[in-house]
Amino acid sequence: DADVTQTPRNRITKTGKRIMLECSQTKGHDRMYWYRQDPGLGLQLIYYSFDVKDINKGEISDGYSVSRQAQAKFSLSLESAIPNQTALYFCATSPTGASPYSNQPQHFGDGTRLSIL
Amino acid sequence: GENVEQHPSTLSVQEGDSAVIKCTYSDSASNYFPWYKQELGKRPQLIIDIRSNVGEKKDQRIAVTLNKTAKHFSLHITETQPEDSAVYFCAARMIQGAQKLVFGQGTRLTINP
Numbered sequence: 442d443a444d445v446t447q448t449p450r451n452r453i454t455k456t457g458k459r460i461m462l463e464c465s466q467t468k469g470h471d472r473m474y475w476y477r478q479d480p481g482l483g484l485q486l487i488y489y490s491f492d493v494k495d496i497n498k499g500e501i502s503d504g505y506s507v508s509r510q511a512q513a514k515f516s517l518s519l520e521s522a523i524p525n526q527t528a529l530y531f532c533a534t535s536p537t538g539a540s541p542y543s544n545q546p547q548h549f550g551d552g553t554r555l556s557i558l
Numbered sequence: 559g560e561n562v563e564q565h566p567s568t569l570s571v572q573e574g575d576s577a578v579i580k581c582t583y584s585d586s587a588s589n590y591f592p593w594y595k596q597e598l599g600k601r602p603q604l605i606i607d608i609r610s611n612v613g614e615k616k617d618q619r620i621a622v623t624l625n626k627t628a629k630h631f632s633l634h635i636t637e638t639q640p641e642d643s644a645v646y647f648c649a650a651r652m653i654q655g656a657q658k659l660v661f662g663q664g665t666r667l668t669i670n671p
Binding site for chain 1: 594603607
């Protein structure tokens, strides 16, 4: 089945380290997203990309960067990790739809649990 | 910017009873409202969605209602079962600009046998 795959599933690292979380999808979707989930705060959008040449900041982009290497790959980087970036990170994808304003559901990966000591 | 408030944060109901979760949104231009279910340790999964040209949508035991005037929408689960226990998230999308989804804070639903 077409899916959204995140690696690694779990990561423990130290303050100041550079971290990369990877997302790949076999759904053929153009749009990809990175979210952060903290208890009681729902899902907060970090970055999103509507196609390979399009990258946009979300609500909480400070301290993060992304790279859209191909239609199927979207990676999230923490250049210098800090403890308050400890969270569960989700990648999601959605198709573009019939028009730029059509609404299509987002499909999530299994998440990466990141702990920064 | 868009803001979505979700209530209650926790909800406990007896098996077989109904559960209702409510969300309000701030941007009257929002036109798409999905609901996601997240079981413990798993990914959020879309369970139902509604577009702004519709007032109600049903799928078996779940239904969503939308009141555009009041800017709120609700998830209704009838005849609840233990497997309905999960965290539920509502979301809203603007029609203009980046068309981003903005999520509510989530409701932890527990079904008591």
